[in-house]
Amino acid sequence: MAKPKIATASLAGCFGCHMSVLDIDERILKLIELVDFDKSPIDDIKKFTGRCLVGLIEGGCANEENVHNLKYFRENCDILISVGDCAINGGLPAMRNNIPLKECLDEAYLNGPTVYNPSGKIPSDKEIPLCLDRVYPCHEVVKMDYHLPGCPPSADTIWEALVALLNNKPLDLPYELIKYD
Amino acid sequence: MSEKTVIIKIDGIEIKAKAGQTIMQAADEAGVYIPRLCYLKDLTPHGSCRVCTVKVNGRYQTACTEPAVDGMEVENKTQELEGLRRDIIDMLFVEGNHFCMFCEKSGNCDLQAEAYRLGICAPKFPYLFPDRDIDGTHPDIFIDRNRCILCGRCVNASRDVDGKTVFEFVGRGSEKKVAVNADAKLGDTNMALTDKAADVCPVGAIIKKRIGFAIPVGKRTYDQKPIGSEIESKS
Ligand code: SF4
Ligand code: SF4
Ligand code: FES
Numbered sequence: 001m002a003k004p005k006i007a008t009a010s011l012a013g014c015f016g017c018h019m020s021v022l023d024i025d026e027r028i029l030k031l032i033e034l035v036d037f038d039k040s041p042i043d044d045i046k047k048f049t050g051r052c053l054v055g056l057i058e059g060g061c062a063n064e065e066n067v068h069n070l071k072y073f074r075e076n077c078d079i080l081i082s083v084g085d086c087a088i089n090g091g092l093p094a095m096r097n098n099i100p101l102k103e104c105l106d107e108a109y110l111n112g113p114t115v116y117n118p119s120g121k122i123p124s125d126k127e128i129p130l131c132l133d134r135v136y137p138c139h140e141v142v143k144m145d146y147h148l149p150g151c152p153p154s155a156d157t158i159w160e161a162l163v164a165l166l167n168n169k170p171l172d173l174p175y176e177l178i179k180y181d
Numbered sequence: 182m183s184e185k186t187v188i189i190k191i192d193g194i195e196i197k198a199k200a201g202q203t204i205m206q207a208a209d210e211a212g213v214y215i216p217r218l219c220y221l222k223d224l225t226p227h228g229s230c231r232v233c234t235v236k237v238n239g240r241y242q243t244a245c246t247e248p249a250v251d252g253m254e255v256e257n258k259t260q261e262l263e264g265l266r267r268d269i270i271d272m273l274f275v276e277g278n279h280f281c282m283f284c285e286k287s288g289n290c291d292l293q294a295e296a297y298r299l300g301i302c303a304p305k306f307p308y309l310f311p312d313r314d315i316d317g318t319h320p321d322i323f324i325d326r327n328r329c330i331l332c333g334r335c336v337n338a339s340r341d342v343d344g345k346t347v348f349e350f351v352g353r354g355s356e357k358k359v360a361v362n363a364d365a366k367l368g369d370t371n372m373a374l375t376d377k378a379a380d381v382c383p384v385g386a387i388i389k390k391r392i393g394f395a396i397p398v399g400k401r402t403y404d405q406k407p408i409g410s411e412i413e414s415k416s
Contacts, residue, residue, distance in 0.1 A: 085282050088303045090310075095280065097310035140307055147303035151282030175407055178297050180281035181288065181398070 004053035004166065008040040009073055011066040012093045012135060013059025016152040017084040018042070021056070023155035034166055039076075048076040054165055055080045056158075057144070060090040061136040065129035074142040079165060082138045082147045083158065085180060090135040091151065097134040105131070146171055150179050187251040191235075192258055198249035205233060205244040208257070212416025214409030215257050216266055216295055218273075218383055219332035220245035225341055227333035230273075232266050232295065263299065270296050271304035276355070278310060278327035285393035286385030288401025292330060293384075294408035311355065318368030321390050322379055329359055329386035339378035347372045359386070 010018055018041060024031065038052050039045045055077030061067050074080055085091045096104045109115060109122045138144050148157050157177045164171045185200040191213050198207030203226065208215050219230040228246040235244045236256040244255070256262060273279075273292055281287045316324040331350065336359070339347040347370045351360040363369035372378065379389060398404065 082303065085280075089274075089280075089308060091282065092280070094308075094310065095278075097308075098278070098312040134310065137303075137308060139303065149302050173300070173302070175297060175300075176405065178300060178302060180293055180296075181284070 003034065003036045005038040005050060006035045006040070006054045006056065006162070007038040007048065007052045007073065007077060008042060008056040009058065009069055010041060011057065011059035011069060011087070011138070012062035013084065013086045013091070015041075015058070017056075017058035017087075020084075020150075020152035020155050021158055024159045025155070027155075027159055031162065035162075048072075052077045053079060054162065056083045057081065057087050057138055058083050058152075059086045060088075060093060060138060061132060061141050062093050063129040063131050067132070067136075067141055070138055070141055079145045080138075080142070081161065082144045084153055085149060085151045087138045087144075088147050088149055089137050094135040094137075101131060101133055148173075151181050153177075154179070187249055189249050189251070189253040189255060191255045200249075202249050203245060204235065204237070204242075204247050204249050204253070204255055207249045208244065209412055210415075212413055213257065214412040215244045216298065216409065217245060218291055218295060218330060219334060221334050221381055221383075223342075224334060224337045224381065227337060229331065229333050230269065232269055234262060234265060236262065266295070267299050267301060268305075270299060270301060271306050273330050274304045275306045275308045276311065277330065278313065280327075284328065284385045285388050286328070286382075288396070288398065288404055290385060290403075291383035291408060294403040297403060298407040298409065313358070316361075316367045318366035319370075319372060320368070321374040322367060322372060323388050323390055324359070324361075324367055325386055325388070326358055327386075328384045330384055331357060331359070332383055334381040334383065335359065335378045335387055338381045339372075339376065342377035345371060345376065345378070347376070347378060 037043050039048045055073040057073060057080060061070060082088045086093060105122050109117055148161055150157060157173065160173060160177060161171055187198050187200055188195055189198055189207065191208055196207060196211035205215055205220060215233050215235060217233040219227045220233060226245040228243045231243060233244040234241050237247060238254055281293055287293060313326040315326065335348045336350065339345050346362055348359050348361060350357055352358055361367050361370050374389060379387065
């Protein structure tokens with residue numbers, strides 16, 4: 001029987017949660033006996049090769065590409081998990097949420113103290129994904145099935161969650177593993 | 182005069198209370214933890230957060246303000262009440278800007294700890310991301326209203342313990358906020374680092390400068406044991 005597949009994505013995140021996945025250390029060898037990694041920055045597979053059991057999402061939605069990617073994951077994964085605070089509440093990127101987008105862009109590209117921009121223009125190219133008005137937690141864009149809080153969630157948290165799901169058990173994190181920092 | 186004793190039942194278990202005690206005080210002494218946020222021993226109960234809501238003879242009451250009366254039947258740890266508490270905690274998270282990952286109070290924060298205790302992985306309501314201000318004008322103390330849960334502890338402590346009334350609430354509804362008794366900022370008040378008001382904030386809204394992140398992760402108040410364990414270990 002083919003092994004179940006796992007996919008991962010980093011949206012508006014810092015890759016810290018992916019680092020935490022790698023932090024499960026030698027258990028990753030056990031994991032690849034149990035599952036195949038599909039679309040993920042870990043193996044650089046760009047497009048889903050088949051239906052996935054679990055999709056791990058790091059980061060919230062800050063631009064249209066993030067939304068597109070998140071929807072693509074929702075369509076292709078049975079279980080979608082918000083991994084880390086950015087996926088759950090927007091995290092640090094969401095600090096811009098009560099500042100109008102124009103002010104953010106002006107600060108980043110025109111007025112910031114270290115900005116050198118002789119053209120005086122805010123970059124705009126069809127290759128650059130459009131910023132959203134604010135950063136959205138993943139579950140405000142598509143349905144997410146589980147949330148693993150933390151910045152990042154510990155390797156143990158991720159491991160516990162994957163082991164439970166792969167064994168068809170309920171995901172019930174013990175006290176020590178629910179942390180928001 | 183000997184103190185009169187009353188007997189109340191919490192979740193079916195009889196506990197003794199002294200006449201005049203609130204349900205919360207009696208429960209604390211008996212080793213029964215009732216979750217709370219705005220209540221702090223030695224301060225006048227404010228009854229504002231509603232996290233301590235219990236059912237008394239079938240009616241909702243706040244345990245921190247309700248006197249214990251002989252024969253009372255109190256429900257505390259029921260699925261219904263835990264659900265309501267979870268909703269309140271969820272709302273407090275989405276109505277403020279709680280970025281625990283860089284908050285100095287993280288690990289020692291009562292709001293976070295109540296959420297952990299209830300096993301909350303993510304709030305179920307949409308985030309509001311309100312626009313709130315900060316005040317760093319005082320040399321030793323900092324206000325970050327993004328994290329204020331309007332519990333009133335600072336208001337009570339400043340008024341009743343410090344005798345200063347540095348803090349007061351202004352505004353209504355979502356506009357309500359903690360204000361200071363100066364024209365401009367906290368730096369213009371007579372607030373001192375040694376004031377009780379500087380110590381009582383359950384969250385990271387009033388914090389002392391230059392001591393953040395002093396305790397390593399793993400050793401902070403709520404890293405290993407849930408909030409309330411110290412009370413429950415008495416029973
Ligand atoms: S005050 Fe508490 S809940 Fe709010 S950000 Fe700080 S640690 Fe988190
Ligand atoms: S500043 Fe702190 S103590 Fe004062 S009302 Fe807000 S949360 Fe409570
Ligand atoms: S602790 Fe009783 S209402 Fe807040």
